[in-house]
Amino acid sequence: MKILVLGSGAGGGFPQWNCNCRQCAGQRVGEVPARARTQSSVAVSADGSAWVLLNASPDIGQQLREQAQLHPRHGLRDTPIKAVILMDAQIDHVTGLLGLREGPCIDIYATPCVFEDLTSAFPVISVLEHYCGTRWHMLGVAGSAHSATFTVEGFASLRFTAVAIPGKAPPYSPHRGEQTTGDNIALLIEDLDDGRRLFYSPGLASVGESELQWMNGADCLLVDGTFWAEDEMLQAGLGRKTASDMGHLPQMGDAARAGMVDVMRGSGARRKVLIHINNSNPILDETSAQRRVLDGHGIEVAYDGMEITL
Template sequence: MRITVLGSAAGGGFPQWNCNCPNCAGVRAGRIRAKPRTQSSIFVRPDDGVDGVLFNASPDILEQIRASPVLQPARALRDTAIAGVVLIDGQVDHATGLFMLRERGSLLPLWCTDPVAEDLSRGNPVLGVLSHYCGVARHAVPLDGGSFEVPGVPDLEFRALALTGKAAPYSPHREHPVAGDNIGVTITDRRSGGRLFYAPGLGAITPPVFDAMAGADAVMVDGTFWRDDEMPRLGVSSKRAREIGHLPQAGEGGMIEWLARLPASTARRMLIHINNTNPILDEDSAEHAALRHAGIEVCEDGMTIQL
């Protein structure tokens, strides 16, 4: 299978429109060596296939489609390579791009958990709005360990795992998390056997999560923050990383430590959903160098992984 990283930033993108933190101001002024990024999303398709699955529909989806020819195969007057959409959660940066797909000529095939469907029906009624346009054919993502597939992409198998995290701020159960607010997904190519574990929002690594990571050839996981107190230190928020459902990279029990425990068979270890405040965005920073030394990649828009 081929995985195209459409967007690699956290909500707001990089640089964030209203932010003048050292990273955002630095990249605008050319003072730091860093690449702009759109909000996180990936597209997965079989090696020799055209159609594939869009994971998360960010508010930047139209820009991402324009930048990624694989999403527009032009086989007909109106066409798309998106056979279906899988949502990891119901957050604004992962779900509101669905509005931009409203011109689809048929029901939009959408896979999400029941709690996410509730959030997008009540708290942020995306699904209701789309019913006035293309409409949505919604399918429940199983959380019992069972696999599912997306019609039109028969060579790929998907298996979801409930994660520790936070529901969207507009969720009816924001302060009372339930299983399915946030998921990780193992994507398996049935022909090659290649396996990716994808979890852009990850608040804690439990034994089942670590087992899923260790069983994959590649992992693409939460890279939101470097430090737990990153935003309070900069004065942009009082919230710590773990409070809002993100495991930071540095420090005891951080993502770097967990990734170091993976077996050698996990050949690629990648971070995605990177917040604009994270110093790893500066390619000359000590933090970026620490990741390189640890064999950890920082995802960039447009990169392609083959498994």
């Protein structure tokens, strides 16, 4: 299995266009040693030829131009992207669908909650019907069904399992105030040829016994790295919401609960990678003390263009 990180930043990317915090301002002038990052999206392939997108970032055009593996190869109009799987209906994960409108009909895999949001409050899919069109593939994560295993046409050697996880629906969703099963999913992807497994979850509000069961046995964890600390945005003067308010488990835990670093330390995964990193997170600074903590635990920080082979 081949995994290509197209974008590794959280909403707004890094440096964020309107942010003048120490990290964003410092990165622009070269005073903070940190890579620029576009908004989170990943591509997965069994053979390096055909690819499935996991989320479609608003930066999708830039991301596709910068990755030669995703350039057209056959004929005047072509794309190796054969399908898109959506983890949620957040703007920074679905707006890129509009950037794919010049291509062929888009095969979209998502839960009923996500399809509802994208045909009503934020009708991206309805708009696409006036351009390339879409083919819907409903993932059966809803009600009492908290997981669903499925395949994607053309990817016979990959088995996908969508797993309901704790998180937040978008601000425009009718489920924002009270989470509904299927608002947020993670993916467990297994290569049937060699048994290698990827657990992908760019947004994860908490890790309980159910989440640990799905994460255990994965060869690679590619998970929520949005915030270092619960009160990070408040301390930086960038907002009034905590990590929990925004549906993310920070890397550092407290007396009430373990953080993502604790979770990953206990994992037997060969690769442990943080993705969806907010511009406020000090792990972006490659010389920071927080980055050294991650290095000491063998935890990697995803970057645009990162390639992982399992």
